[in-house]
Amino acid sequence: xxxDTLFDKVWDLHKVSSLPGGSDQIFIGLHLIHEVTSPQAxxxxxxxxxxxxxxxxxxATVDHIVPTDxxxxxxxxxxxxxxxxxxxxxxxxxxxKFFNIGSGSQGIVHVVAPELGLTQPGMTIACGDSHTSxxxxxxxxxxxxxxxxxxxVLATQTIAMNKLKVRQIWCENQLSNGVYAKDLVLHIINKLxxxxxxxFAYEFAGPAINLLSMEERMTICNMSIEGGARCGYIxxxxxxxxxxxxxxxxxxxxxxxxxxxxxxxxxxxxxxxxDDVIKIDASKIEPTVTWGIxxxxxxxxxxxxxxxxxxxPNDKLVAxxxxxxxxxxxxQSIKDIPVEVCFIGxxxxxxxxxxxxxxxxxxxxxxxxxxxxxxxxxxxxxxxxAKQEGLxxxxxxxxxxxxxxxxxxxxxxxxxxxxxxxxxxxSSNRNFKGxxxxxxxxxxxxxxxxxxxxxxxxxxSDVREFIN
Amino acid sequence: xxxxxTPPIGKITQINGQCISLIGNDIDTDRIIPARxxxxxxxxxxxxxxxxxxRATLKGRHPFDLExxxxxxxxxxxxNFGCGSSREHAPQALMRWGIRxxxxxxxxxxxxxxxxxxxxxxxxxxxxSIEEIQNYCDNQFLFLExxxxxxxxxxxxxxxxxxxxESSRKMFLSGExxxxxxxxxxxxxxxxxxxxxxxxKFNTNF
Numbered sequence: 196x197x198x199d200t201l202f203d204k205v206w207d208l209h210k211v212s213s214l215p216g217g218s219d220q221i222f223i224g225l226h227l228i229h230e231v232t233s234p235q236a237x238x239x240x241x242x243x244x245x246x247x248x249x250x251x252x253x254x255a256t257v258d259h260i261v262p263t264d265x266x267x268x269x270x271x272x273x274x275x276x277x278x279x280x281x282x283x284x285x286x287x288x289x290x291x292k293f294f295n296i297g298s299g300s301q302g303i304v305h306v307v308a309p310e311l312g313l314t315q316p317g318m319t320i321a322c323g324d325s326h327t328s329x330x331x332x333x334x335x336x337x338x339x340x341x342x343x344x345x346x347x348v349l350a351t352q353t354i355a356m357n358k359l360k361v362r363q364i365w366c367e368n369q370l371s372n373g374v375y376a377k378d379l380v381l382h383i384i385n386k387l388x389x390x391x392x393x394x395f396a397y398e399f400a401g402p403a404i405n406l407l408s409m410e411e412r413m414t415i416c417n418m419s420i421e422g423g424a425r426c427g428y429i430x431x432x433x434x435x436x437x438x439x440x441x442x443x444x445x446x447x448x449x450x451x452x453x454x455x456x457x458x459x460x461x462x463x464x465x466x467x468x469x470d471d472v473i474k475i476d477a478s479k480i481e482p483t484v485t486w487g488i489x490x491x492x493x494x495x496x497x498x499x500x501x502x503x504x505x506x507x508p509n510d511k512l513v514a515x516x517x518x519x520x521x522x523x524x525x526x527q528s529i530k531d532i533p534v535e536v537c538f539i540g541x542x543x544x545x546x547x548x549x550x551x552x553x554x555x556x557x558x559x560x561x562x563x564x565x566x567x568x569x570x571x572x573x574x575x576x577x578x579x580x581a582k583q584e585g586l587x588x589x590x591x592x593x594x595x596x597x598x599x600x601x602x603x604x605x606x607x608x609x610x611x612x613x614x615x616x617x618x619x620x621x622s623s624n625r626n627f628k629g630x631x632x633x634x635x636x637x638x639x640x641x642x643x644x645x646x647x648x649x650x651x652x653x654x655x656s657d658v659r660e661f662i663n
Numbered sequence: 664x665x666x667x668x669t670p671p672i673g674k675i676t677q678i679n680g681q682c683i684s685l686i687g688n689d690i691d692t693d694r695i696i697p698a699r700x701x702x703x704x705x706x707x708x709x710x711x712x713x714x715x716x717x718r719a720t721l722k723g724r725h726p727f728d729l730e731x732x733x734x735x736x737x738x739x740x741x742x743n744f745g746c747g748s749s750r751e752h753a754p755q756a757l758m759r760w761g762i763r764x765x766x767x768x769x770x771x772x773x774x775x776x777x778x779x780x781x782x783x784x785x786x787x788x789x790x791x792s793i794e795e796i797q798n799y800c801d802n803q804f805l806f807l808e809x810x811x812x813x814x815x816x817x818x819x820x821x822x823x824x825x826x827x828x829e830s831s832r833k834m835f836l837s838g839e840x841x842x843x844x845x846x847x848x849x850x851x852x853x854x855x856x857x858x859x860x861x862x863x864k865f866n867t868n869f
Contacts, residue, residue: 216830234704274702325749341751341777351846390743425772446865634716
């Protein structure tokens with residue numbers, strides 16, 4: 196059993212009681228909600244005649260269903276309009292702060308909360324979205340919950356949960372040029388498998404992690420869930436604190452000093468005990484691309500799609516399913532596979548640093564004529580910052596469409612979808628069957644820089660050929 | 664035609680019914696209920712859309728389309744079932760289709776919590792036992808009687824000792840799987856925790 200890790204400390208601090216069955220009642224310090232997983236929770240409150248216990252601890256935005264081309268109201272899609280109206284009504288009725296479209300702070304919930312300074316070290320954070328693990332980048336303990344648990348958090352600010360085990364993933368050395376946080380996390384998921392994290396929180400640590408910026412750390416923690424871990428975190432350090440300073444909802448003045456003292460005390464002890472420790476050599480990782488239907492099915496850009504014989508018995512079943520669905524042959528190179536759609540965005544890679552790195556690749560280049568490419572900033576703040584830096588113009592000049600903020604084609608709840616069996620190069624997080632809106636659409640996950648390279652060449656490419 | 668949906672309530676001690684087997688590892692919640700069906704403000708009509716895209720691909724040959732499975736209540740799955748998105752719509756869709764309990768090699772964490780929260784017990788068995796059940800289901804109907812008190816599954820030909828998290832088992836037996844009221848019982852402890860947490864006082868802007 197783990198001891199004296201950051202996870203243990205934050206868990207213990209937030210434990211309200213031991214429940215009769217043996218699980219713990221955990222206080223949720225920050226509750227984030229959006230339009231997709233909250234309406235039924237508010238409905239349940241009404242049915243049970245309950246109110247929101249601490250409205251000031253819940254913050255809302257709208258992201259999954261928003262159109263990214265024309266955001267004028269009412270939305271063209273009646274169901275999407277109904278969902279945003281329901282959220283507006285619920286927030287108004289329960290006095291919950293709502294960052295709506297046009298507020299200057301709307302966006303993907305996991306992009307918005309950190310950039311507003313809502314996400315802070317030492318907090319417990321829950322949201323009805325599996326990518327809530329993102330917030331662990333700040334040394335918070337953050338995890339996705341379902342709608343019934345959203346209801347419980349609204350009604351009680353607590354949930355019933357079994358304590359997780361803790362696995363440290365120690366990343367040695369540093370990523371080489373042209374290799375990004377996305378490549379690192381895809382590599383980790385490939386090495387450990389998509390279910391290795393079940394029952395675990397992942398602590399990402401080591402020199403390669405320390406070197407990452409806060410936004411890169413968010414990319415890593417974001418995809419913990421793709422490795423099965425509903426929670427992933429990184430111990431806070433000076434980078435964390437300097438990122439947070441002066442953010443809208445970050446502590447100010449004397450509170451800042453108090454907060455800083457407390458945050459500095461929050462990290463896994465030198466002699467803390469983990470349930471498991473795994474070591475990864477970051478320097479050996481190449482730009483990484485998925486070839487299959489789970490985020491664990493990835494290879495380096497110069498590798499070939501694995502043969503069935505090269506896989507462990509447990510991976511064979513899904514590999515066979517993947518060959519068939521993707522229409523790829525075992526032993527085929529991933530490089531040069533033609534792509535038809537290029538998508539830069541999502542809670543994994545829709546932040547300003549992601550846009551900067553992609554824009555750098557695209558500057559003075561043109562998107563291949565065979566490709567539809569679009570970029571969806573993670574939030575209104577990201578969009579504004581990008582415009583100030585002229586990144587929007589670089590994207591547009593290259594042939595990318597510049598869109599309004601939202602989740603967009605990561606999960607295709609709006610009108611941004613693959614058609615038929617199109618192949619997308621996508622900076623998002625899931626390559627599941629049908630994920631990007633077409634029941635037989637095919638998704639290749641990669642870093643935003645790699646998506647930019649694929650857009651230019653019209654096929655999977657090694658971004659290092661563009662930046663070296 | 665399925666009978667009208669009634670959600671589980673109170674103590675859950677027994678689940679009896681026909682098994683439906685679905686073979687595959689890492690079946691994610693996008694497959695259980697594709698995202699386009701999440702455009703709703705209640706869960707009512709999700710049952711009919713469960714596995715929609717997989718079913719369309721198999722053109723009537725998907726286990727959820729076979730007439731002989733129409734009344735099945737116990738779903739048999741392989742490993743890492745329910746991975747991916749946290750959408751409770753996935754177990755809600757399964758439940759509204761008719762599923763009352765799931766037995767598998769392993770489950771994704773959030774999917775598992777969602778099932779517990781809506782009253783669907785999830786049990787685990789070894790890969791070998793699951794394959795035994797799935798092979799059996801290939802050839803004949805399997806009716807299981809699941810006894811939560813003793814974590815046993817019995818049938819005419821097959822018997823299994825099921826694994827289930829002790830906390831979940833106790834919650835089903837006591838009826839406290841619907842956690843809200845249990846959590847609310849500790850109202851004072853919650854207030855105390857709110858007042859103790861250092862960061863509550865740090866934030867001034869929201």
